Amino acid sequence: MARINRLLIALLGIAVLACPVVFALRHARAQTPAPGSPTSAASASTIPVETSWVVPDIDKLADDDWGRTVRYGRDLVAKTASLIGPEVSDPAHRFAGNNLNCQSCHLEAGTKELGLPFVGVYADFPNYRARSGAVGTVEDRIQGCMVRSMNGKPLPADSREMTAIVAYLKFLSSGRPVGAPTHGRGPGRMPELTRAADPAHGEAVYAQNCAACHGDQGQGQRAGALGDAQGYAIPPLWGPDSFNDGAGMTRLINAANFVHNNMPNGVTWQAPALSTEDAWDVAAFVDSQPRPHKAQLDRDFPNRLQKPVDAPYGPYADGLDPTQHKLGPFQPIRDAIKELAVRPSQAPPKTDHP
Ligand code: HEC
Ligand code: HEC
Secondary structure (H helix, E strand, O other): OHHHHHHHHHHHHHHHHHOHHHHHHHHHHHOOOOOOOOOOHHHHHHOOOEOOOOOOOHHHOOOOHHHHHHHHHHHHHHOHHHHHOOOOOOHHHOOOOOOOOHHHOOHHHHOOOOOOOOOOOHHHOOEEEOOOOEEEOHHHHHHHHHHOOOOOOOOOOOOHHHHHHHHHHHHHOOOOOOOOOEOOOOOOOOOOOOOOOOHHHHHHHHHHHOHHHHOOOOOOEEOOOOOOOOOEEEOOOOOOOOOOOOOHHHOHHHHHHHHHHHOOOOOEOOEOOOOHHHHHHHHHHHHOOOOOOOOOHHHOOOOHHHOOOOOOOOOOOOOOOHHHHHHOOOHHHHHHHHHHHHOHHHOOOOOOOO
């Protein structure tokens, strides 16, 4: 198996050297976003995909206003719990509702390929967001993670913190054309299962591969003591100090790909440790555990036909079993949605008949 993989990598290498255009196109397809995912489909067809993975060197920035702001943004991403978490000493700076860091999910301060990176993100905003049914700015997107992944409240729009995070995101998009999709963004897209994911099997996978770090109750491991604002050495995956039930990580396609390409912590998409089946099942187990509730989730995705197939909460446009939205298989849902979208009953109501 390893030999076949090496052979494939070698062949791919030759293909890259021989034909960069074909390579770019292949990756464009491999990374084509699912409906509702961040990269807008419109831009993908017009501007070539950025296939290089170049992370600008933050150490090269001068110690001036700009450099200090970008570095503060990086610190906010890497040490969120210590700077704006629920345990910081100044109550006016308690914005996050849990003790995660942005980089608990946006790995290596948002610089890891297919580790939900921030590289190339700034270049893609503003964009249309299906979740709100409106065009949103990069600030809006950050607030989305503040109130869901961080289970907290929005940062004040004019705060030093918001400015710094946006500056850091802009810095990470240095040299990338506005609107150009970046290969390596997001959590990846492995093939889907033709069966429903199996949380019971996922529990066994979890015990074997995850519990040693994340804990048998998914509670993670604190860096210091309760209340000291040091956050986690290893973040919790469920329970009261985790992301809430409206967060992007509760969508199985996001979670399974993130786990496959990044977990156990340290693996890369080039050399994943779990089989794809184990990754789907363990992600289904994690996502079926209790976590904080976000109010008014029924207001998300006002156009139900644009709701991602794996949104784990209703209402849905289709009449399928809600469990299928949590666990898959997802292709039949896509097919059902496609059919609904062309049905005349979905057309705008006519007003000119008696
Ligand atoms: C629990 C995991 C988690 C944490 C913690 C988290 N995020 Fe996210 N974030 C996600 C996921 C998953 C997505 C992609 C979701 C989607 O659009 O389906 C995302 C998307 C984003 C995006 C858009 C990325 C893109 O490619 O378009 C930005 C910007 C962002 N997050 C900022 C932040 C910031 C800033 C913080 C900390 C204040 C944060 N996130 C904390 C999981 C997380
Ligand atoms: C070697 C320890 C280790 C192992 C084993 C491990 N993880 Fe992680 N995991 C981490 C660390 C550390 C982070 C956060 C990265 C950071 O803060 O830099 C993380 C982050 C995560 C996150 C996103 C953050 C969050 O709070 O949800 C998920 C989901 C996750 N791991 C799932 C898993 C699953 C599922 C497994 C088993 C297949 C697993 N991990 C195995 C250490 C580990």
